[in-house]
Amino acid sequence: MPPNQRSKHLKPVRLLLALLVLAGAWMGFCCVVPPSMKHVKSPRRGRVYNNCVAIVYSKHYQMSMGGLERLHSFDIRKYARIYLKLNTAGLLRPEDVFVPEAVTEAEILLVHTRKFLMSLKDSPTVARYLEAPVVAPVPNALVDAAILNAFRYSTGGTILAGRLALKHGIAINIGGGYHHAKPDAGEGFCIYADMPIAIRVLQKDRLIRRAMVIDLDVHQGNGTAVCFAGDDSVFTFSMHQGDIYPIPKESSDLDIELQSGTDDRKFLKILRKGLGDAIDRARPDIVFLQAGCDTLKGDPLASLAMSLEGIVQRDAMVIDECVQRNLPVAMVLGGGYSKQAWEVQYASIERTLKKYGITGGRPPHPRRNPTGKEKLYTK
Ligand SMILES: [Zn+2]
Numbered sequence: 001m002p003p004n005q006r007s008k009h010l011k012p013v014r015l016l017l018a019l020l021v022l023a024g025a026w027m028g029f030c031c032v033v034p035p036s037m038k039h040v041k042s043p044r045r046g047r048v049y050n051n052c053v054a055i056v057y058s059k060h061y062q063m064s065m066g067g068l069e070r071l072h073s074f075d076i077r078k079y080a081r082i083y084l085k086l087n088t089a090g091l092l093r094p095e096d097v098f099v100p101e102a103v104t105e106a107e108i109l110l111v112h113t114r115k116f117l118m119s120l121k122d123s124p125t126v127a128r129y130l131e132a133p134v135v136a137p138v139p140n141a142l143v144d145a146a147i148l149n150a151f152r153y154s155t156g157g158t159i160l161a162g163r164l165a166l167k168h169g170i171a172i173n174i175g176g177g178y179h180h181a182k183p184d185a186g187e188g189f190c191i192y193a194d195m196p197i198a199i200r201v202l203q204k205d206r207l208i209r210r211a212m213v214i215d216l217d218v219h220q221g222n223g224t225a226v227c228f229a230g231d232d233s234v235f236t237f238s239m240h241q242g243d244i245y246p247i248p249k250e251s252s253d254l255d256i257e258l259q260s261g262t263d264d265r266k267f268l269k270i271l272r273k274g275l276g277d278a279i280d281r282a283r284p285d286i287v288f289l290q291a292g293c294d295t296l297k298g299d300p301l302a303s304l305a306m307s308l309e310g311i312v313q314r315d316a317m318v319i320d321e322c323v324q325r326n327l328p329v330a331m332v333l334g335g336g337y338s339k340q341a342w343e344v345q346y347a348s349i350e351r352t353l354k355k356y357g358i359t360g361g362r363p364p365h366p367r368r369n370p371t372g373k374e375k376l377y378t379k
Contacts, residue, residue: 001366007276033059034373036087037080039094042153046098049357054164055349056098057083057174060153064146064237078342079112079154079333081378085346088370090363091353098164098171100156102149103197107159110200111193111227113184118147119190129186151178151191158194158288158332159201163326165286166207170319172349177214177290177334179221180246188219188245193279195288195332196227199234202286209233212284214318215252215253215270217292217334218244220348225250235282241302254278260303264310267295271314287322291315292334293344301337308344315348316355323356 041058048054061079077323086092090165108117119125123143127135136145154175164171179195180188199211212227215221215238228234235253242249242257249255256274258267279287295314306314315331322329331352333345356363 003052004155032377034084034371034375036084036094036374037377038099040083040099042099043101044097044099045192047096048164049096049353051215051284053353053357054098054161054171055086055096055353056100056157056161056164056171057093058099058153058157058310060102061150061175062155073336073339075339076150076334077378081342082333082346084370084374084378086349086353088368088374089350090365090367091350091358093365098160098362100153100160102152103155103159103192103194104149107197107201108155108192111196114180114226116184116186119185120144126186126191127182129173129191130189133160134180136244138323139308149190155192155194155197156373158330159198160333161330162198162202162286162288163207165330169323170329170352172329172331172352174333176332177217177292178223179215179217179290179292179334180223182220182223182226184337187223187227192221193223195224195290198288198330199286204235206287210235210282210284211286211288212279212282213288213290213301214275214278215239215290215292215315215334216295216310216318217290218294218299218304219291219292219335220246220249220255221252222246222250223361225252235278237274237278237282238249239274242306244302258304262295262303263297263305264307264313267304267306268313268317268322271317275317279321279325284327286328286330287318289315289318289329289331290334291318291345293329293336293341293347293348294338296338296340296344297334299336299338299341301323301335308347311344312348312351316351319352319356350360 058265122135157173158176161173178190181190181193220240221238237254238252239256295304
């Protein structure tokens, strides 16, 4: 199609998409958002469970593109689903949550290039990073408000989780884990390299010298590996399926490749064997755990064969090891593309809260049924 005809053809498409995004944002903020989400005001101090576990979340993690976001394989509502179930199960109240600010440009520039920041002003480029062609024709101001803003808040959440882990021992960001983002480009649904940014912020503030990233998402943490290539102060450990994206792989300090079909028994055996030595080699002041649950059997983007219980045990193995070593650990959620993904990560967070955050393992608040608005919001 000649360029002038193409731009004529694109105009109504852009207008329609803009209207859809605005309608979605309006619905999201005015009609459907449940009151418990509105209470999550930004930024705000929360409550540390048992002086040990802190939960980080912001209502700004949600992306709203007028329903278009549902066309993507990433269930962006998984963060809200996990947050709301923690509320209805009596494990959490909105006032217990630590609410982050968005990451600042200066913080982003500790890892990313200015050229990369400029590239985000081009919607087709953002669409390529997110593997979401539907984003390409959307006006950039709306892409920034509806999508990039959410990534900035969840990256701020990973920084806050790092700070809280150093203070209290364990912190969980109900978001983050964008381990494919590189200094000069996003890829694989990832924009800002949240864990590297958090590590650089903590180093800059002289809160840590050394850090370790333990990446158990089914995909290799290729972006994290590139961000820390040649840097002896950060040890990157990635355990992932060998024959899927990203191909080719980058070099982490320790890479363990798994075969398609790896089940709980095999996965946990390999992790148990490698984890202690890896931490000994890393000598970190803090661990960032990327707990992607796309290792689950049936995940559409991979073919390992772990169960919900196996993934809970996997995360527990890392967190317990850190606690035994008195080593701060900040967990972020990463990938997970099956319908069950949010339930797996909920179960993992529930286990950590019940083991370390709550005396006797009993929920501290009454259980309740979700409200109609909450059900609607997380559908
Ligand atoms: Zn993944």
